[in-house]
Amino acid sequence: MLGLVMRQLFVDAFKKLYGEEPPAQNVSFQKTRPEFEGDVTIVVFPFVKIAKKAPDVIAKELGEEMVKESEYIAKYNVVKGFLNLLISDKYWIGFMQKTHLNEKFGRKEVAGKPVVVEYSSPNTNKPLHLGHIRNNLLGWSVSEILKANGENVVRVNLVNDRGIHICKSMIAWQKWGNGCTPESTGKKGDHLIGDFYVMFDKHFKEEVKNLLPANYDQLSDDDKEKAKVEAENASPLMQETREMLRKWEAGDKEVRELWEMMNNWVYEGFDVTYKRLGVSFDKIYYESQTYLLGKSTVMDGLKKGVLYQRDDNSVWCDLRDEGLDEKLLLRRDGTSVYMTQDLGTAQLRYDEFHPKKLIYVVGNEQNYHFDVLKRVLVRLGFEWGNDIEHLSYGMVELPSGKMKSREGTVVDADDLMDEMEATAKNVSEELGKAHGLSDEESAKLYHMIGLGALKYFILKVDPKKTMLFDPKESIDFNGNTGSFIQYTHARICSVLRKAAEANVAIGDKVDIDSIQPGEKSLLTNIYTWPSVLEQAAINRSPAMIANYIYDLCKAFNQFYQECSIMKEPDEKRREFRLQLAAMTARLLRNAGELLGMQMPERM
RNA sequence: GGUCUGGUAGCUCAGCUGGAUAGAGCAACAGCCUUCUAAGCUGUGGGUCUUGGGUUCGAAUCCCAACCGGAUCACCA
Structure with a gap:
C-alpha cells in the first residue's frame, strides 16, 4: 500500500525535477535504520547519472518535492546519498483504524485451481522420528501459508505400505512375536512394528556374519563386498522375506491378511502421533494401491519409443542429452522401482485434481x-511434469552427528513430544504459573507450550538448510523461542483482562492524533505483515513467519516496558494502546496459526 | 571423479531481488520486579562474513577460482 503510493510519488517528483523517468528497477524503498529519523529510505546513488548532480543534492531536491506533494510525508532528511522520509502520524493512524479489528489481516481469499502438497510420506515399518517431524511441520505450515495467500491447497500423504522392508517386520513377528499385539503389549502399534524391524535386522546381521567365509578379514575391499552380498543372499531369513514379498505380490491370502493387520496397527499409532503434532491430510494415498499404475505408463513410453529396453528386458530412460544419466524404470524381472511408482502416483494425482502445482515436501537427499x-x-508427454515442485528441505542433525537408526541415535517423535510437554510442565511449576488450573486445563496448556516450542524451534530455520537439533537448546524456553511468542500473547491477554475488569471499554474507533x-x-x-506473508508464500518459508513474529513480540515487549497501558492518564491514548495490544494479539494468533502454534491466554 | 549444495560472533541462526557503522538468541558479565505476567526489559564484551580475484559509486549478498564440509550419482526407498 504505502510502497505503491510512495513509488508513484517518487516517480512523479523525479520526472518533474529531471525530466526523465527513473529506471524502475533502481527505485527501491527500504526501512530506515533506527539510528536515523524516518520510516522509509530511498537510495539515490543510482540516479546521479541521469540527474547529473551530487547524490546529496538530488536527495534534498527529491525530498523537498515529495514533502510538498504529499500529506503523508511529514518531513525528510538526507544522509549522504540516502533520502529518509518520515511518514506522518496521520497515515499510521489511518492504517490502524482500517485494520486493527481484522482477524484475517494480510490474508487473501482462496480461489483458483488447486495446489497439491504432499508431505509426511512415512514407511509403515517404523515409528516417526525427528526427521519426519521436520517434514510434517514444514508440509503443514507451508500449506497453511499458501492457503493464507489464497491458494486452494489439498494436503496429501503417500504411505509407503508395501515392499521388502514391511516383509521384514512381518517375518520377525511371525518368528518371534508369539502372537503379540499392541493390546497385549500395551505398545503403540507403530513402535511395536518398529521393534520387530529392528529385531529382524539383528538376527539378519547375525546370520550374515556366520555365513561369511573364514578368510573374510584377509580379503580385498572388492572381494569383501562380494562375499557380503553373497552371504546376504544366502541368508535363510532374507530368502524367507523375499518369498513373502513374492507371495504378497501374488495376492496370497494369508500374507495379505497378516500385512493388513500389522499395517493397521501402524496406522493407529501414526494417527495418534499426527493428531498430537496437529497435522492432517485431505487425502491419503497408499502405495499398494498405486504402484501398478506407473508400469503401464512406462510400457506406453516404450511403445512410443521414448524409452528403450535392454537385452535383459530392463526398461530405461536416457537422459544423458540433458546432462543427467540413464535411469532404470523397470527391473529385468519386470517389477517396478521407486521411480516407476512415483510416475504412477503423480499421474493419479494430476488426473484427480488438475492442479496448477504439485508440491512434494521431501528431503534434499x-x-x-x-x-x-x-x-x-x-x-512421456506429460507437460505438467514441469509443475512439479520439490520442496527440498535439509537434514536434521544431532550434536552427536547424523541420526542413524542402526546406532539407535534416532530421536523418536513420540518420545520427543513427551519430553517437551514434561519440560513445559516443570518450568511452569517452577515459575509458579500453573496455579488455579484444572488438571485438564493444565495438560492442555503444557501441550500447547511444549509443542509450540518444538514447532517454533524447527520452523524458524530456513527449510533449505541443514539444521542442528540440540535437545538442550530446544527445551529452553527463554529468548528466541516459541514460548517467548506465546508468553507475549498471554501477557497481552492479561492486560486486556485487566481492562475488562476495570470496565475500560475498547471501542472500534481510533481516536488519537499523534x-x-x-x-x-x-x-x-x-504494518509490514502482509508483505512478509507474501514473501513467505513465494519462498515456501515458515522461517520468515517465525522470524517476523519474533520481531513483532520484541517490539511489543519493548512497547510494554516503555509505555504503561492501564496507567496511562489520557483516556484516549490508553484506549489506543489497548487497541494496539489487542491488534498485536490478533496478529500473533493469525500468524501463529500458520506455524501450527496455538496461543494461550495465560501461562 | 561428475552434479548439486553450504561456509556469517565460542554455539544456534537472521540478513528479501547489491546500499548507511553486518544483526538476534544462547553462553559470560552488569543493571531493572511496592508499578499492566521477570518465560520479560536495558546495557557491556565478542566479527578479516573461509580465502583470493573480478563486476561498480557501493559486495556478506552477483560472477570465477581455491580450500573445507554435506548430499547424490543403486535392478534401495
Missing part, C-alpha cells in the same frame, strides 16, 4: 530423484 521424475514425465515512539515501532512492525 532426493533432489536428483525429483529432477529425473520431472524430466521423465515430460518425455503517535509516540514506543507505540510507533510496534505499529510499523505490524
Whole structure:
C-alpha cells in the first residue's frame, strides 16, 4: 500500500525535477535504520547519472518535492546519498483504524485451481522420528501459508505400505512375536512394528556374519563386498522375506491378511502421533494401491519409443542429452522401482485434481530423484511434469552427528513430544504459573507450550538448510523461542483482562492524533505483515513467519516496558494502546496459526 | 571423479531481488520486579562474513577460482 503510493510519488517528483523517468528497477524503498529519523529510505546513488548532480543534492531536491506533494510525508532528511522520509502520524493512524479489528489481516481469499502438497510420506515399518517431524511441520505450515495467500491447497500423504522392508517386520513377528499385539503389549502399534524391524535386522546381521567365509578379514575391499552380498543372499531369513514379498505380490491370502493387520496397527499409532503434532491430510494415498499404475505408463513410453529396453528386458530412460544419466524404470524381472511408482502416483494425482502445482515436501537427499521424475514425465508427454515442485528441505542433525537408526541415535517423535510437554510442565511449576488450573486445563496448556516450542524451534530455520537439533537448546524456553511468542500473547491477554475488569471499554474507533515512539515501532512492525506473508508464500518459508513474529513480540515487549497501558492518564491514548495490544494479539494468533502454534491466554 | 549444495560472533541462526557503522538468541558479565505476567526489559564484551580475484559509486549478498564440509550419482526407498 504505502510502497505503491510512495513509488508513484517518487516517480512523479523525479520526472518533474529531471525530466526523465527513473529506471524502475533502481527505485527501491527500504526501512530506515533506527539510528536515523524516518520510516522509509530511498537510495539515490543510482540516479546521479541521469540527474547529473551530487547524490546529496538530488536527495534534498527529491525530498523537498515529495514533502510538498504529499500529506503523508511529514518531513525528510538526507544522509549522504540516502533520502529518509518520515511518514506522518496521520497515515499510521489511518492504517490502524482500517485494520486493527481484522482477524484475517494480510490474508487473501482462496480461489483458483488447486495446489497439491504432499508431505509426511512415512514407511509403515517404523515409528516417526525427528526427521519426519521436520517434514510434517514444514508440509503443514507451508500449506497453511499458501492457503493464507489464497491458494486452494489439498494436503496429501503417500504411505509407503508395501515392499521388502514391511516383509521384514512381518517375518520377525511371525518368528518371534508369539502372537503379540499392541493390546497385549500395551505398545503403540507403530513402535511395536518398529521393534520387530529392528529385531529382524539383528538376527539378519547375525546370520550374515556366520555365513561369511573364514578368510573374510584377509580379503580385498572388492572381494569383501562380494562375499557380503553373497552371504546376504544366502541368508535363510532374507530368502524367507523375499518369498513373502513374492507371495504378497501374488495376492496370497494369508500374507495379505497378516500385512493388513500389522499395517493397521501402524496406522493407529501414526494417527495418534499426527493428531498430537496437529497435522492432517485431505487425502491419503497408499502405495499398494498405486504402484501398478506407473508400469503401464512406462510400457506406453516404450511403445512410443521414448524409452528403450535392454537385452535383459530392463526398461530405461536416457537422459544423458540433458546432462543427467540413464535411469532404470523397470527391473529385468519386470517389477517396478521407486521411480516407476512415483510416475504412477503423480499421474493419479494430476488426473484427480488438475492442479496448477504439485508440491512434494521431501528431503534434499532426493533432489536428483525429483529432477529425473520431472524430466521423465515430460518425455512421456506429460507437460505438467514441469509443475512439479520439490520442496527440498535439509537434514536434521544431532550434536552427536547424523541420526542413524542402526546406532539407535534416532530421536523418536513420540518420545520427543513427551519430553517437551514434561519440560513445559516443570518450568511452569517452577515459575509458579500453573496455579488455579484444572488438571485438564493444565495438560492442555503444557501441550500447547511444549509443542509450540518444538514447532517454533524447527520452523524458524530456513527449510533449505541443514539444521542442528540440540535437545538442550530446544527445551529452553527463554529468548528466541516459541514460548517467548506465546508468553507475549498471554501477557497481552492479561492486560486486556485487566481492562475488562476495570470496565475500560475498547471501542472500534481510533481516536488519537499523534503517535509516540514506543507505540510507533510496534505499529510499523505490524504494518509490514502482509508483505512478509507474501514473501513467505513465494519462498515456501515458515522461517520468515517465525522470524517476523519474533520481531513483532520484541517490539511489543519493548512497547510494554516503555509505555504503561492501564496507567496511562489520557483516556484516549490508553484506549489506543489497548487497541494496539489487542491488534498485536490478533496478529500473533493469525500468524501463529500458520506455524501450527496455538496461543494461550495465560501461562 | 561428475552434479548439486553450504561456509556469517565460542554455539544456534537472521540478513528479501547489491546500499548507511553486518544483526538476534544462547553462553559470560552488569543493571531493572511496592508499578499492566521477570518465560520479560536495558546495557557491556565478542566479527578479516573461509580465502583470493573480478563486476561498480557501493559486495556478506552477483560472477570465477581455491580450500573445507554435506548430499547424490543403486535392478534401495
